[in-house]
């Protein structure tokens with residue numbers, strides 16, 4: 001890759017720009033607010049999201065999306081899932097004819113129940129094989145600190161997946177290619193909902209058996225939905241499935257788990273939002289995932305209960321009782 005645009009100067013957009021630059025690509029980050037872009041240009045840091053991280057010299061920034069995208073052969077999308085459609089509609093006219101679009105987002109769109117790559121194909125009018133999904137156990141702060149991690153680069157076009165794989169390979173970041181875009185995206189979206197449940201359980205001081213049961217049964221419902229939508233069940237045993245689920249549930253850095261801890265302490269959705277003020281994608285995606293599961297006749301009991309706690313004010317203890325009193329069945 002000769003040059004890349006990273007659209008979104010949040011934690012993961014900024015850390016991913018560093019990965020691309022460390023792997024040898026010139027990167028322009030688009031920041032919504034000019035002071036953030038100016039700080040990246042002048043001081044090589046993002047004061048709002050990763051203040052302690054020094055960005056490589058190959059990274060610059062602008063608040064003009066057209067300037068960031070112009071001439072970029074890799075366009076990385078790193079905005080919240082629910083704003084992607086609106087953001088991308090403003091940017092489509094700037095895309096180079098054969099640019100590869102990379103999705104970093106882990107969410108499902110409310111209302112349409114579309115995966116992020118589907119939103120990109122629809123909004124940018126590009127074929128699906130130009131969209132690459134990056135997903136795995138990738139907490140932004142750890143990657144920015146160059147702690148070794150692996151990830152998945154998924155695309156239906158193997159050549160494009162390999163190009164992006166090369167563009168993000170560094171001594172601390174190891175990408176694997178995969179052609180199962182559906183499975184990788186669902187793994188990333190559902191793990192945020194299960195991490196909310198894990199956070200709730202953590203705040204309720206429930207034990208490791210409870211937490212392991214949540215992870216395992218959470219993975220089971222992820223795989224059920226994935227198979228119904230055409231994913232390869234093996235994907236859920238990989239980095240974009242189990243790997244990301246374990247990282248997100250077990251890390252205090254996770255915004256979804258942290259959000260769940262607030263709910264588990266008895267806070268309302270509004271109180272938890274005021275206390276965290278960060279994007280916890282699972283809070284909205286649980287609604288879309290519940291709808292997607294119902295449309296496809298898939299049972300997702302943990303997702304259903306997380307949605308009730310988040311959006312219907314159901315008490316976490318009642319949600320736990322509801323999960324434990326379901327009819328017994330084979331594993």
Ligand SMILES: NC(=O)c1ccc[n+]([C@@H]2O[C@H](COP(=O)([O-])OP(=O)(O)OC[C@H]3O[C@@H](n4cnc5c(N)ncnc54)[C@H](O)[C@@H]3O)[C@@H](O)[C@H]2O)c1
Pocket residue numbers: 008009010011012013014031032033049078079080081083087104105106107138139140141278279281
């Ligand atoms: N942070 C991580 O560790 C991490 C890791 C892997 C994947 N992800 C995923 O990557 C995506 C982006 O995550 P992030 O951590 O960079 O997000 P973030 O919330 O830290 O930042 C999102 C960026 O989008 C910008 N933005 C643009 N338009 C916006 C709008 N209309 N409303 C609100 N913000 C707008 C914000 O200003 C911000 O710079 C999410 O889907 C997330 O699940 C995050």
Ligand SMILES: O=P(O)(O)OC[C@H](O)CO
Pocket residue numbers: 106136137138139140192195244247248253254255256257279280281
């Ligand atoms: O902070 P979270 O909960 O959005 O999780 C971040 C990443 O998705 C972990 O891979």
